[in-house]
Amino acid sequence: MVIVMAADATPSDIQAIVSLVESTGGEAFVSRGVSRVIIGLVGDIDRFDTLNLRGMRGVGNVTRISVKYKLVSREHHPDRSVVQVGGVPIGPGTVTLIAGPCAVETPQQTLQAAEMAKAAGATLLRGGAYKPRTSPYAFQGLGEAGLRILADVREQTGLPVVTEVVDAHDVDLVASYADMLQVGTRNAQNFALLQAVGAAGKPVMLKRGMNATIEEWLMAAEYIAQRGNLDIVLCERGIRTFETATRNTLDISAVPVAQRLSHLPVIVDPSHSGGRRDLVLPLSRAAIVAGADGVIIDVHPQPEIALCDGPQALVAEDLQELAHAIERLARFMDRRLPAQRELLAG
Secondary structure, X not given: OEEEEOOOOOHHHHHHXXXXXXHOOOEEEEEEOOOOEEEEEEOOHHHHHOOOHHHOOOEEEEEOOOOOOOOOXXXXXXXXXXXXXXXXXXXXXXXXXXXXXXXXXXXHHHHHHHHHHHHOOOOEEEOOOOOOOOOOOOOOOOOHHHHHHHHHHHHHHOOOEEEEOOOHHHHHHHHHHOOEEEEOHHHOOOHHHHHHHHOOOOOEEEEOOOOOXXXXXXXXXXXXXXXXXXXXXXXEOOEOOOOOOOOOEOOOOHHHHHHHHEOOOEEEOHHHHHOOXXXXXXXXXXXXXXXXXXXXXXXXXXXXXXOOOHHHOEOHHHHHHHHHHHHHHHHHOOOEOOOHHHHHHO
């Protein structure tokens, strides 16, 4: 069961509902969005029906939700949501380009990649300071030093920062530097981490687990929403199949399916799904035409010496071709690109 509070609901109205539900042995999880407060109820639904919740002060609507992912479902919120990251919108109506180095290596490399990304129309900077890798001998990231580099580059370029957090104990630290927290595929069902980022007060990008069904992906998002954060962007980044011709298999059908089931924005990562530079452009085209709300791209000034995922990173000329394709396809899909002036106003 989900309670949508009225726009004029007060904190005492919300607390009155939470206290009443808890007095019956249930649990109430308060999620605060940009324009509304939603309370998800867990417990004996039939007992909740006897509480006359609809008649309580500040209540706008009470809905029984049949699916397991109640807060991120379109059953109670039929309109698709827009998530703002440092003044940059991600959602229906726009195609948002997020780009930058897969891993932060040096200040110079990160700044060069950010400038390349911005020149191509990117309005958000991605960059990894913590890199969970399959091999324990691979580059694991610079940690807080990498976060400081990202913060410095943000000051120089004006691009808000999207970066991954891999441990629940690091959430507060990463949140102090980042504009958006990313949960990667290997942590998509790390429930303690999902709860921690949900409580951090920053927008979250949730990548689909490499072995996760769409329902499991949405249930992971529910863990974040249940801790009070509805500013979640879903990212399809390819799943593991029997196919070996690409790094992963991009499930392009996940875009319309997830958008039909959930009100959350859905973007695509063509870099990690294909794993090859020559696949990024065609997979980006497919994503936008399928209705994706944006793409997240790896960029590197010298991919041949990159410490992480060099074969899939784009260089300046690739980025310009991608930018032109995004602009054309966005118009074709009756969408627009977030403008730099929006970023500066935010």
